[in-house]
Amino acid sequence: MQLKGKSVCAGYAVAKLAIYDRTETTVVRRKCQDVEGEVKRFEDALLTAGNEYERLYAKALEEVGSSSASIFKADMVLLEDMDYKESVINIIRTQKVNAEYAVAITIDNFAKMMSKLDDDYISDRIKDVREVYNKVIEILTEGSAYSNKYNEPVILLADDLTPGEIVRLDKTYIAGFVISESSANSHTAILSKSLNIPALIGVDLYGYVDGQGNIQLSETVSPQFEGRMAILDGYSGRFIVDPTDEELKVYDTRIKKEMKNKQLLNVMKGKKTVTGSGRKINLYANINGEKDVATALINDAEGAGLYRSEYLYMERDEAPSEEEQFVMYRRIAESLGGRRFIIRTADIGGDKQVSYIDTGVEENPALGYRGIRISLDKREMFETQLRAVYRASYFGNIAIMFPMITSVTEVREVKSICEKVKKQLSDEGYPYRDCEIGIMIETPAAVMISDLLAKEVDFFSIGTNDLSQYTLAVDRTNDKVQKYYDPHHDAILRQIKLTIDNAHANDCTVGICGEMASDADIVRKIVDYGIDDISVTPTNILMVREIIRNIN
Ligand code: PEP
Ligand code: MG
Helix, strand or coil, rough: EEEEEEEECEEEEEEEECCCCCEECCCCCCCCHHHHHHHHHHHHHHHHHHHHHHHHHHHHHHHHHHHHHHHHHHHHHHHCCCHHHHHHHHHHHHHHHHHHHHHHHHHHHHHHHHHHHCCHHHHHHHHHHHHHHHHHHHHHHHCCCCCCCCCCCEEEECCCCHHHHHHHHHHEEEEEECCCCCCCCHHHHHHHHHHHHCEECCCCCEEECCCCCCCCCCCCCCHCCCCCEEEEECCCCCEEECCCHHHHHHHHHHHHHHHHHHHHHHHCCCCECCCCCCCCCCEEEECCCCCCHHHHHHHCCCCCEEEEEHHHHHCCCCCCCCHCCCCCHHHHHHHHCCCCCEEEEEEEEECCCCCCCCCCCCCCHHHCCCHHHHHHHHHHHHHHHHHHHHHHHHCCCCEECCCCCCCHHHHHHHHHHHHHHHHHHHHHCCCCCCEEEEEECCCCCHHHHHHHHHHHCCCCECCCCHHHHHHCCCCCCCHHHHHHHHCCCCHHHHHHHHHHHHHHHCEEEEEEEEEEHHCHHHHHHHHCCCEEEEEEEEEHHHHHHHHHHCCC
């Protein structure tokens, strides 16, 4: 049986399924003579729990950014709450009982007291307290108070898991998570990323087709899944239950390849992107949204070299507001923590249509109303985006890039709009930074006048996806002509070289952000031509780093 979900952490897992079990065995009450010994045991357990939360917070901060990581900070505050602590110690001393029992009783007492208040906030807080202190019980009982104990790898199924539940799990045998909750901001989604455990969300786990082909429905995760063999594909979102031998073989090969990549990750992570002779190349990630930032950081991106902001404009009925954009750009800038963040203004049109902009019937959409042409036409929408970008610039290391440029006039026009926006923001009292301005070099026209364009801007980014389609007259979306879509073609390579030479002669840096920048041969060539920055799909970063480090 094959189900589909949304991947929140890439990777594969092939293992038996286990449904997360929320039943907890009762904590036993024991009389203790060594009361102070029990108090010490409790205090040590608090410290151990605190360290685990601290470790997870640091990991999450690094890998998923401060806003997502803050859930651990809140838990750490609860652990230090003096009222709970005093109550536990008091029960140990007055009743002369074991620490885990005193913790369990304290949680129950507080829960009873607080539940009388009948308030949503309070009941959420009871849940948080319970989770945090259950972790302490787990440490005190060395896990024996909980039922989720595995001695072989499992793919864990649940409706959703709270941070406390995930923290309490012994992760040694968790090969993956499959969750029915579908929010990419759910705790499981955030935590699986920081723990780097493959995970799918939004999988319908409530129904199951039985051996007779009948659909069995269940109110909780269907018990039918328990103990079955399954494959979790955290790249495609596939969840295969009872896989065939053939499917197992296919995934065995994929897992071996993935393991090789992971080794690469271990070797290349933290290393500098320099050639053998010591030349530094900036190695960035292409991102399409906030969801890609964590992957970029895990793969050691030195920044985001291309943020395709048009994705924020797609699949909706109207353009995003200034505030919505500002919040998103600021969040990404902050998650990137000072690394360079190149925001490309919306490249709408062509193969990325939106319902609220009428492009009319176009014979050749790729040659039509798209990119900077729409921006210069729909001024209000363009200025709204620029205001959001400049406002966010105060919170990170943002640069602005414009797509589909074909003339100097266009560049001068966008620069004057930037000046106007900056002036407006100054008048309104908004802080901003004077961002570097760059353009995509993705039309043959831009290549041919790159000497003139270089005088106008701080940087170029060569978009070989479009440059190849326009140069070779091959529609990049048409399968029938894909064999003509050859980024190794001399016509492309010569244009890259010409662009770099013209840029460098005019004090302008050059990056490349098309797909071909992940190809080993191309990487060697463009480094030889003098490229300054390379921006690729996040998962290709470390591979490209390895190639660069092997260039003399
Ligand atoms: C390109 O054209 O090479 C590019 C990186 O931009 P996009 O793929 O978004 O058109
Ligand atoms: Mg392009």
